Amino acid sequence: MKKKIVLAIFTLQGNGAERFALTLAKGLVDAGHEAHIVYFKNIIDLPIPENIQLHFFDYQKYRAIPKFMRTGFAARAFDKFVLKNIGIPDLVLSNLYPVDFVLAHSQLPNVHLVIHNTTSQEYAKQLTPQFIEQLKKTYLAKPSIGVSEGVTRDFRQLFGEKSQIKTIYNPIDVDTILQTANEFIPEYQDYIVHVGKFKQQKRHDILIKAYAKANVLQKLVLVGTGELMETSKQLVKELNIEDKVIFAGFQKNPYPFIKHAKLMVLSSDFEGLGLVILEAVVLGTPVISTDCPSGPSEILPSINLVQVGDSDLLGKKIQDALSQSENFKINLQKQFFTDVAVKSYVSLITH
Known part of the structure; x- marks a missing residue:
């Protein structure tokens, strides 16, 4: 039976939760359901698959309302917007702050919050008892979905026995990835790649130091943009490797960069799951990663x-993975296929 599913997200700019929303929406449509993406800020940088309906909910105008009142006002406005433009949904999936903070107050049926990161790590600098109580008002208000077992475990440890959370792994659209990876061939050859925003979590500093220590012939291509990009460029300069590191900027289609790389490296302090790892696996590119509290160890051996956080060990691992690349390739496990995720999400519909 055809179901109407709403995925709410702040923008369609980025590579993690944003690609998840588009991949799941496409999978739902392919399975015969109706998928609607409601986005809060009018930025679309990613290619939109066919038959996914987009709706812009202008959250900016609620920013003038004091924070303690804003979520209630915005939630009522969101509900009204959805009912007017989409109708009564069978399932609503909220993705990331500040969408979660709004949708925790929604009165629509079957609202679930999708938890894309280890919450204790994401809010590590703010985790006072008072702040945890604030988070509880949001994250215990609705059932939640963890994108990996580690995310789910961390959530339960943080929020206790009242947690309503289960794990559904982020899906990968294998056919689309394979197809779009052939759209072009990058101008670079013989290189290592990293795909991700330049932010503290991703630890570009560890990656750049590890790369310098590895002293390999392959260049390092950094795909992405973000607040710490200039800091990373400065570090590259200090290490005197400017001729070997390429800042490729944000790419709507990062898959050709991943496909043609000799190796993908993740250097994060934490990840929810690590979609780019799965994308590299699909494309047959060897991957090495830091062993975050959740994510990579659920995909990689x-x-x-x-x-x-150890640039020496990461540098050594880069050398090993380049010299013995076949040992670092793996096959994609079935729990990461889109049809598995679609069935799991549709099973949340209980009416």
Whole structure:
């Protein structure tokens, strides 16, 4: 039976939760359901699959309302917007702050909050008892979905026995990835790639130091943009490797960069799951990653993992993965296929 599913997200700019929303929406449509994406800020940088209906909910105008009143006002406006433009949904999936903070107050049926990161790590600098109580008002108000077992475990540890959370792994659209990876061939050859925003979580500093220590012939291509990009450029300059590191900027289609790389490296302090790891696996590119509290170890074997924050070990692992690349390739496990995720999400509809 055809179901009407709403995915709410702040923007359609980025590579993690944003690609998840588009991939799941496409999978739902392919399975015969109706998928609607409601976005809060009018930025669309990603290609939109066919038959997904987009709706812009102008959240900016509620920013003038004091924070303690804003979520209630915005939630009522969101509900009204959805009922007017979409109708009564069978399932609503909220993705990321500040969408979660609004939709925790929604009165629409079957609202679930999708938790894309280890919450304790994401809010590590703010985790006072008072702030945890604030978060509880949001994250215990509705049932939640963890995108990996580690995310789910962390959520339960933080919020206790009242947590309503289960795990559904983020899906990968294998056919689309394989197809779009052939759209062009990057101008670079013989390189290592990293795809991700330049923010503290991703630890470009560890990656750049590890790359310098590895002293390999392959260049390092950094795909993405963000607040710490200039800091990373400065570090590259200090290490005197400007001729070997390429800042490729944000790419709507990062898949050709991943496909043609000799190796993908993740250097994050934490990840929810690590979609780019799955994308690299699909494209047959070897991946190494820091062994975050959640995510990479649920995808990769131990040989592909290295301790978080250790640039020496990561540099050595880069050397190993380049010289023995076949040992670092793996096959995609079935729990990451789109049809599995679609069935799991549709099973949340209980009416």
